[in-house]
Amino acid sequence: MRKVIGFLYKKALKPVLFKFDPERVHDHFIKAGHLLGKSSVTRKATKAIFCYQNDRLKQIVDGIEFSNPVGLSAGFDKDANLLQILPSLGFGFMQVGSVTLKPYEGNPQPRLYRLPKSKGIVVYYGLKNIGVEKIIKRIKGYGKIDFPYSVSIAKTNDSCTVKLRDGINDYFGSLEKLVNEGIGDMYTINISCPNTFGGEPFTTPDKLDALLSKLKSIKTQKPMYVKMPINLAWTDFNELLKVIVKHKLNGVIIGNLQKNHNDPSIKDFIPENIKGGISGKPTWKLSNDLIAKTYKEYQGQLTIIGVGGIFNANDAYEKIKLGANLVQLITGMIYEGPQLIGEINKGLVKLLEKDGFSNISEAVGTYHQS
Ligand SMILES: Cc1cc2nc3c(=O)[nH]c(=O)nc-3n(C[C@H](O)[C@H](O)[C@H](O)COP(=O)(O)O)c2cc1C
Incomplete structure (x- = not known):
């Protein structure tokens, strides 16, 4: 069934969807997913069609049980519309957001631009979201959520948060509200959104130190991660x-969007007026190199969530063998179709069997074993 859906998506639906404005298509998918998630009947039907489950994919990471290692990355479901449907689609976890203390309507359009030859998307949303308070209210409205989800927190994209102290207080305000309301199983501190007012102030060690010192004063037992930039040299990283x-x-989550429009992986012409970071295959190599180096240096000290350019099971497995405990994606699903998650999970089980592993956790970092 998944194969048929994948074939139809790529041959019939995608060619039509890709003729329309990418942001409109995205908004329609969010609305459809939100609706499907509302009823137990549609959730069950979606699960029967898309979801693949296997005990070999289950693992506990940082005290949280994941049914499989494939998550939805931050930015697809900015305002927490899909929390009820994503488990049925076969995801093992997801990231809401990035959310900010105050709402932001987003940067001027166009904010999404497809790069079909490069299998990427130029993203210029600039942290569009309805703000942390409305998001908390929406998630509370869902009742009990039996599905690991992280809330990704960023700094409100306006001139009032440019000064260091104001920026830190903005992150602090969001995290404090989320923790006080008991929303989120994990938290991600996004320091690497490339499309914001005042740039990325927390990608230097002293400023990151100031930010984390303040955030760690909030008492929570829930795991916390940092979403990393990928255009840094290893020494700076x-x-x-x-x-x-x-x-x-x-x-750490490794990592965010590719900022270099002249990267050799980019095969499409990008017009001058198209601004933003690039997702998909143009992130693949940078993210993999940093995952490998981070694993070698911090194995056992840092959980690694690998993101960037995953389009099939082999891609996900590659990141896991390089050192990622979990993986996430967005662009692969847009290019390959919603059945991709089940396909990746099924493919991962085959790859584990081939390599003689009884559980996904045994494959983590195996490229580095001599
Ligand atoms: C439409 C879109 C919006 C994004 N927005 C965010 C965001 O708000 N916060 C964030 O940390 N990353 C954001 N990202 C980056 C993704 O989470 C991910 O790191 C990146 O796209 C690489 O993964 P992929 O190749 O599977 O898409 C966004 C990506 C896309 C495609």
Whole structure:
């Protein structure tokens, strides 16, 4: 069934969808997913069609039980519309957001631009979201959620948060509200959104140190991760990791969008007026190199969530063998179709069997074993 859906998506639906404005298509998918998630009947039907389950994919990471290692990355479901439907689609976890203390209507359009030859998307949303309070209210309205989800927190994209102290207080305000309301199983501190007012102020060690010192004053037992930039040299990246380890965060998400429009992986012409970071295959190599180096240096100290350019089971497995405990994706699903999650999970089980592993956790970092 998944094969048929994948075939129809790629041959019939995608060619039509890709003729329309990407943001409109995205908004329609969010509305459809929100509706499907409302009723137990549609949730069950979606599960029967899309979801693949296997005990070999189950693992506990940072005290949380994951039914499989494949999550939805931050930015697809900015305002928590899909929490009820994503488990049925076969995801093992998801990231809401990025959310900010105050709502933001987003940067001027166009904010999404497809790069079909490069299998990527230029993203220029600039942290569009309805704000943390409305998101908390929406999630509370769902009742009990039996599905691990993280809330990704960023700094409100306006001139009032540009000063260091104001920026830190903005993150603090969001995290405090989420923790007080008991919303989120995990938290992600997004320091790497490339499309914001004042740039990325927390990608230097001293400023990241100041941010994490303040955030760690909020008492929570829930795991906390940092979403990392990928256009940093290893030495600079490693300086940030040292700060993250010093503050005893659980791990890192590697990583965010590719900022270099001239990267050799980009095969499409990008017009001058198209601004933003690039997702998909143009992130693949940078993210993999940083995952491998982080694993070698911090194995056992930092959980790694690998993101960037996953389009099939082999891609997900590659990141896991390089050192990722869990993986996430967005662009692969847009290019390949919603059946991709089940296909990846099924493919991972085959790859585990082939390599003689009885559980996904045994494959983590195996590229580095001599
Ligand atoms: C439409 C879109 C919006 C995104 N928004 C965010 C965001 O708000 N916060 C964030 O941390 N990452 C955001 N990202 C980056 C993704 O979470 C991910 O790191 C990146 O796209 C690489 O994964 P992929 O190749 O599977 O898409 C966004 C990506 C896309 C495609």
